[in-house]
Amino acid sequence: MEELDVKYKRHIFVCLNKKEEGECCSAKGSEEILLKLRKYVNENGLMHTYNVSKSLCLGHCLNGPTIAIYPDGKILRKVSLNDVDKIIEEYLQ
Numbered sequence: 425m426e427e428l429d430v431k432y433k434r435h436i437f438v439c440l441n442k443k444e445e446g447e448c449c450s451a452k453g454s455e456e457i458l459l460k461l462r463k464y465v466n467e468n469g470l471m472h473t474y475n476v477s478k479s480l481c482l483g484h485c486l487n488g489p490t491i492a493i494y495p496d497g498k499i500l501r502k503v504s505l506n507d508v509d510k511i512i513e514e515y516l517q
Contacts, residue, residue, distance in 0.1 A: 452488050
């Protein structure tokens with residue numbers, strides 16, 4: 425095992441869970457949200473300050489797409505691609 429110290433200001437998890445039946449974040453456009461957030465972080469050289477990761481179910485399927493933000497302890501639900509600029513402004517500046 426190797427342990428690394430990382431000092432991210434924030435770690436953002438975007439649910440990409442897929443279900444065969446029922447509602448899920450992936451079917452509601454969460455991958456596009458993830459890609460737009462990652463693009464911003466990468467294009468602005470912020471990859472050592474902010475980490476944007478895909479995740480599986482965050483437990484809010486009916487209200488997805490869902491994003492979890494740490495260390496803030498926030499859950500954002502019903503996120504759309506149109507919300508990404510506000511998320512960038514609020515959490516990635």
